[in-house]
Amino acid sequence: xxxxRSSFVPRLFTLVAVVLLGACGGPSAEEDARVCxxxxxxxxxxxxxxxxxxxxxxxxxxxxGLTCAxxxxxxxxxxxxxxxxxxxLTLTADFQEGDIHPLFRNKVDHxxxxxxxxxxxxxxxxxxxxxxxxxxxxVMDAQERRVNVSSYRAxxxxxxxxxxxxxxxxxxxxxxxxxxxxxxxxxxxLEDLGKDSHGDTxxxxxxxxxxxxxxxxxxxxxxxxxxxxxxxxxxxxxxFSCDSDVSVTxxxxxxxxxxxxxxxxxxxxxxxxxxxxxxRVYKGSRVFSTQCQLDDLGPDEHADGMPGxxxxxxxxxxxxxxxxxxxxxVFSFEATQGHVYTVGDAPARERIIQLTDAAGTVLSETAWxxxxxxxxxxxxxxxxxxxxxxxxxxxxxxxxxKDLGPxxxxxxxxxxxxxxxxxxVEGLIHSSNDxxxxxxxxxxxxVYQVTCTPDCSLRASAPGSTFPFRMHATSSKGxxxxxxxxxxxxTFIIDSRSAPxxxxxxxxxxxxxxxxxxxxxxxxVTLPVSLEGVFELGSDLDELAVTLEEETTYIVTSSExxxxxxxxxxxxxxxxxxxxxxxxxxxxxxxxxxxxxLSSPDPLVGITRSWRFTxxxx
Numbered sequence: 001x002x003x004x005r006s007s008f009v010p011r012l013f014t015l016v017a018v019v020l021l022g023a024c025g026g027p028s029a030e031e032d033a034r035v036c037x038x039x040x041x042x043x044x045x046x047x048x049x050x051x052x053x054x055x056x057x058x059x060x061x062x063x064x065g066l067t068c069a070x071x072x073x074x075x076x077x078x079x080x081x082x083x084x085x086x087x088x089l090t091l092t093a094d095f096q097e098g099d100i101h102p103l104f105r106n107k108v109d110h111x112x113x114x115x116x117x118x119x120x121x122x123x124x125x126x127x128x129x130x131x132x133x134x135x136x137x138x139v140m141d142a143q144e145r146r147v148n149v150s151s152y153r154a155x156x157x158x159x160x161x162x163x164x165x166x167x168x169x170x171x172x173x174x175x176x177x178x179x180x181x182x183x184x185x186x187x188x189x190l191e192d193l194g195k196d197s198h199g200d201t202x203x204x205x206x207x208x209x210x211x212x213x214x215x216x217x218x219x220x221x222x223x224x225x226x227x228x229x230x231x232x233x234x235x236x237x238x239x240f241s242c243d244s245d246v247s248v249t250x251x252x253x254x255x256x257x258x259x260x261x262x263x264x265x266x267x268x269x270x271x272x273x274x275x276x277x278x279x280r281v282y283k284g285s286r287v288f289s290t291q292c293q294l295d296d297l298g299p300d301e302h303a304d305g306m307p308g309x310x311x312x313x314x315x316x317x318x319x320x321x322x323x324x325x326x327x328x329x330v331f332s333f334e335a336t337q338g339h340v341y342t343v344g345d346a347p348a349r350e351r352i353i354q355l356t357d358a359a360g361t362v363l364s365e366t367a368w369x370x371x372x373x374x375x376x377x378x379x380x381x382x383x384x385x386x387x388x389x390x391x392x393x394x395x396x397x398x399x400x401x402k403d404l405g406p407x408x409x410x411x412x413x414x415x416x417x418x419x420x421x422x423x424x425v426e427g428l429i430h431s432s433n434d435x436x437x438x439x440x441x442x443x444x445x446x447v448y449q450v451t452c453t454p455d456c457s458l459r460a461s462a463p464g465s466t467f468p469f470r471m472h473a474t475s476s477k478g479x480x481x482x483x484x485x486x487x488x489x490x491t492f493i494i495d496s497r498s499a500p501x502x503x504x505x506x507x508x509x510x511x512x513x514x515x516x517x518x519x520x521x522x523x524x525v526t527l528p529v530s531l532e533g534v535f536e537l538g539s540d541l542d543e544l545a546v547t548l549e550e551e552t553t554y555i556v557t558s559s560e561x562x563x564x565x566x567x568x569x570x571x572x573x574x575x576x577x578x579x580x581x582x583x584x585x586x587x588x589x590x591x592x593x594x595x596x597x598l599s600s601p602d603p604l605v606g607i608t609r610s611w612r613f614t615x616x617x618x
């Protein structure tokens with residue numbers, strides 16, 4: 001007999017035996033599943049024998065020496081594991097106990113509860129561990145999708161607050177860990193926070209009359225929101241506001257949120273037709289009480305576009321009010337080419353104002369309360385006032401136009417206004433981009449006082465750079481001292497960041513520099529040198545020229561002056577202090593003309609300082 005035939009016969013008998021056993025009423029797979037549903041085996045699989053569970057090993061497990069026996073019976077579950085088998089929660093004053101079972105067939109136990117679906121009611125669910133180390137929770141909808149709700153820790157345990165309605169029923173899944181801490185008891189409690197005093201949807205909104213007196217609004221539970229509805233007349237504005245920090249959003253007649261009104265404490269709108277509005281008041285994770293009211297802001301008194309724009313008279317403020325956060329008030333004025341105009345609104349920083357030409361091109365825009373603009377051409381200009389986010393747009397404000405006239409001074413050295421020394425000049429910085437240039441002829445070695453008040457921003461320029469020009473601020477604001485070595489035309493440029501800015505400018509000669517500031521203008525002296533002088537500015541330098549012998553030591557003394565000596569080649573010669581004679585000495589290397597440069601010991605202090613200098617042989 002072949003090997004194939006000898007191995008085939010036992011298999012054939014086995015198959016026939018299985019078929020006969022089934023035909024004779026042996027246990028079915030359905031009965032195995034029913035009888036063994038609550039049984040866990042150490043190895044093998046559970047089968048039903050005479051209606052009782054029995055663990056049987058396969059040939060492989062017998063060969064491995066495994067024992068196939070019942071390891072555990074699954075305890076009865078106190079609550080369902082799915083939305084379909086969820087336990088209906090009841091309202092209780094006391095905590096109820098739940099039980100999380102140990103792992104069974106590698107499956108984790110969790111308990112699912114169904115919250116009563118009561119329209120307009122808020123619920124508080126509190127859960128805390130019993131014998132469990134920790135317990136976790138999850139709020140779900142009917143499709144077992146997670147729902148975010150407000151939660152916080154309290155002395156009683158972890159607290160959840162939410163709404164469960166017939167349209168949106170809520171389910172709570174309670175579970176624990178997967179280790180040893182994953183089995184044990186916990187306690188829970190469900191409380192009814194009561195029916196909401198106002199509807200939670202546009203369909204259940206509380207109707208209001210326009211205007212309304214202040215009325216209380218109570219958000220009875222976390223995640224609660226109250227809806228209100230009202231109608232407005234064409235061309236009139238309204239404002240819905242609450243006293244406390246709640247979120248107020250506006251919705252249109254279809255219940256859709258109005259763009260730009262999310263999260264504000266007050267909302268308002270201007271509509272050109274009769275409209276129905278909804279307002280949602282919301283706080284989030286807190287129970288809250290406040291007062292709200294609905295105000296009628298009246299009809300729109302200024303046009304929303306260029307046609308019908310309100311004329312702005314010069315120097316006379318015009319009162320306006322935005323009837324809604326979407327309202328725009330438009331004004332107009334006639335401008336003359338070359339004239340500088342200011343348009344301001346007050347209170348400032350509560351609106352955006354724009355200046356446009358007749359074609360609608362925006363020429364300037366600001367939220368800081370003032371626009372300064374020089375008219376490029378004669379014609380009509382327009383001013384638009386818009387609401388600024390989070391600013392009190394509903395308050396009355398004023399718009400004022402001023403004509404500052406043409407630019408009074410040129411902006412460059414080439415177009416500067418020419419004046420004389422001692423002459424006072426008045427000017428106006430029209431805008432932050434405006435510059436006023438004033439030029440005058442200054443003499444060599446002249447010491448001048450420059451005054452520009454109130455405290456101007458000032459700089460100076462002169463043609464070329466072959467001579468030094470020095471300015472030094474004094475202790476008085478808006479006052480400088482200046483001098484230069486060569487006669488020339490000096491241009492002073494004045495600007496300001498706080499336009500319009502009126503100023504007075506004057507240059508006066510207050511002295512003459514007693515000594516030159518460089519080698520070309522040095523004062524010649526001869527030995528022995530004993531000289532006095534004055535630093536007219538803190539930055540002033542006084543230079544002397546003296547002929548010295550070769551390899552000769554000289555004694556140097558000075559008072560209120562820093563001394564530097566340079567030899568014929570321009571090399572700095574060190575002045576050395578002699579501790580024995582208590583004198584300062586300098587030794588020459590070569591004969592010839594030497595330079596002595598004297599400077600103030602406090603060059604940053606803009607005051608006149610007298611000095612004394614001596615140079616002699618011992």
